[in-house]
Amino acid sequence: MKLAYFFLAVAIITAPAGWFLANMLFFTTTKFAPAEQVTALQEDLTALRIDFNNMQQQLDVLDQRGTSAVTTTYSEAPQASDSLSDIFAQVVLIADRRNVNEGLTNSSSSYLTGIFGPPRQDLSQDCQPMTNPLLKDMVVTRDVGPVRVTMLEPAIISLQQVFRNVQVFEPELYDRISTAGSLCVRLIRGSETSVSTHAYGLSVDLNIDGQLDELGDDRTQLGLTILAEFFNKEGWYWGAGFSREDSMHFQVSREKIETWRRLGQIPNGI
16 A cells, blocks of 8 residues: 555656646647647647546545544554555445355355264254264364364364465454354254254354444445455355355355365265
8 A cells, every 4th residue: 555655646746747848848849830739739738637637536545545434443542554454344335245256166054964964963053062973073173363263173274274364465454353153063043954054163254353244234344355355265155145145154165175075184974
């Protein structure tokens, strides 16, 4: 962002000089130039005016992005920033949300049940321990950078890689990530038969600054849209693409699971 400010500022500072020289050239040249050259010079001068106005507008936009007010309050004193860190928790519309997971497939509860069987036999609406013999010994609890989660070990290793990338490329966002839960062996809320994908230890709910995102409103926190790119690259499916938007939710894609199965990193199923 600082670099963008610098180049735009230099361009705006030098633009008036260029405009002045263009005017001088215009009035000097048009005394002796043919009519077609005069017309061309007039067009060039108009273009310079337009470019100068456009650069000024871009600088105004960058300034607004760097100083936008947000409704989030923080426990620490605010610090000066030249990035989008002050609006990571801002709620925004999700653009083309049904296509945010291009190339990745939802590892639905029916898909997971078909591979591994149920995570336990006596499922309810409450979180219970994993008892599935294929998976229970793979459940671990570990710090994965900004959060602590309980998941299957291959998912935790993959999640650690996601957060390492976030820490390198978006350190301010990294410091603002919170979790709303990971492993929870239960049925989907309100259902008597469908198993939550959290029940398999292959998904996690995240948010910015501990603020939970509203389910199904086609909106999300700006920071989650940035996180989604890191998760997609690591083979995770973003819940913003569900028929009912759940943008806090990130789960291992079907493609990632199939890769683990081929490599013997996860059981091949029942």
